[in-house]
Amino acid sequence: MNFLNQRFLQLVCIFLIGYSFLGGILLPLSPNIEKLNYKTEDTSLIINIAIPKLKEGVTEFYLKKSSLGDSSQLILRSSTCSKIENGFQLVFPHPARFQDFKTGDILDLVCHTETWGGLRYFSAYFIDTVIGDKHLPVIDKMIIPEKQFHLSFPNRNILSESIRNLFYHVPMWFTMMALLIYSLVHSILFLSSGKLNHDTKASISAAVASMFGVIGILTGMIWAKYTWGAFWTNDPKLNGAAIGMLAYLAYFILRGSLDDTIKKAKLAAVYNIFSFTIYMVFIWILPRINDSLHPGNGGNPGFNVYEQDNVMRLFFYPAVIGWIFLGFWLTEIYVKMKERN
């Protein structure tokens, strides 16, 4: 990793982190349906929604079944729509009067806008009983307007502003993974060659990786408090993170309880390889078996929901590259300090 000593690359690293940090804080969120309440009458359903940041016109509102895709014909258009403060009041024919909806269906509210594409509020209405025998009014195929490019982050229910944490939480885990793999490689190299500088690199990169892991846990805990409602949930990924931290703390205690350098290096390398493998099996296989609250597990939308958004990508990838760079740079500095002493 000697190429990291070049001043140019260090400046690139600082620039990437600063860019993603500032951009992540300063860019606004896109408008979305933020608040929704409804009251039911005999033949109609009145929904009040708030879209505070929308500055332009909307073209269409409709309800559709959550389980069906955007090309579905089973949709219910609003009969009237009037503007109220911060949003709109919509009147729909009552969904329970149509036999195309079944008891227990969940409806999403979709709103077409001129430049922001389709805004949607998931699970806006739940049908408890269907009373009517009418079919839905026949409509042509709906075309969702193309979303134009805006420099803003997607706005999702529950996540809302905390979506920015993606740039500060996820890169920590990427960096930790990269450094742990680096540490593993140096442990294997030490066992095969017996050179002590490999051991120094392995131990220091494990230490830096644990530091990134702790930061990752802390940022994740704050995020979890605001989105899932608790600092710690019984989630396979969180348990994996905790086990990894415990295993690497044990690694440092093992190193600390030995004086003989060669013996320390050998035992630590063996434990590092062993625990890394079990840790990998634990975090990559066990979450596949049972559900996780994290994206991409147990029926949750995949991680690429965030990545599909081009603006997120514009800041997420630089953040990942920058933080990984910083991790290796820190490792390099500590290795040099250790070699001087």
Add this chain to the structure above:
Amino acid sequence: MLTSVFALLKYDFQREFRQRLSFLSILLYVFSITYLMYFLLNTQGALVKMEVKYWNVIFWIIILFTTINELISQFSKESDGLYLYYYTVIHPTHFIISRLIFHAVYAALTSLLTYFIFSLWFGSPVENFSLILLSIILGSSSFAILFTLTTAISKGLKNNAVLTSILGFPLSIPLITLVSRLSKEAFFIATSDNFWINLSVLIGFNLIMVVLSVILYPYIWRE
């Protein structure tokens, strides 16, 4: 290779049979810790209509701690001189293979005994008897395999009993979750869909640990 592994295993079992004291001490350990749990839970009134999930948890905790103590006492029994002798005559791979087999079998036997002792006080709400036997044998041998390597790492260090537990506990969490999930199926007549996945993941886990121990042990053999 097979002959030296068999010779080592034979020697280990013979020695264990001659010195019955250590086996009896493990049994006494199981008796006292089970009675302690029983007494403690009884004073809290928790034993009345105890749900099977608590039975499962207490049972596996006792198995885990028994296995750790067993391994520590096994390793501490052997003097440095004996190790020096082993070092001169045996290949490290043969040694670790015989150790893994010996500890796995030993742990499985004591865990089966633990199960019978445990059911004396806590009862046995098991519907599927063969399944609980399978999960006990697999689970305790996987603990034994895991702690064989951590005891081997921490052997000869100052506070080795503590270090063994520190090094092994984080890694035993995935094992104990898998094992308790497997043995939970024994309380119901029908097995769930996840049963085969859990079983194969546990067996795969054991294989990975065995392979890693066999590969890595020769490096720390001399220390």
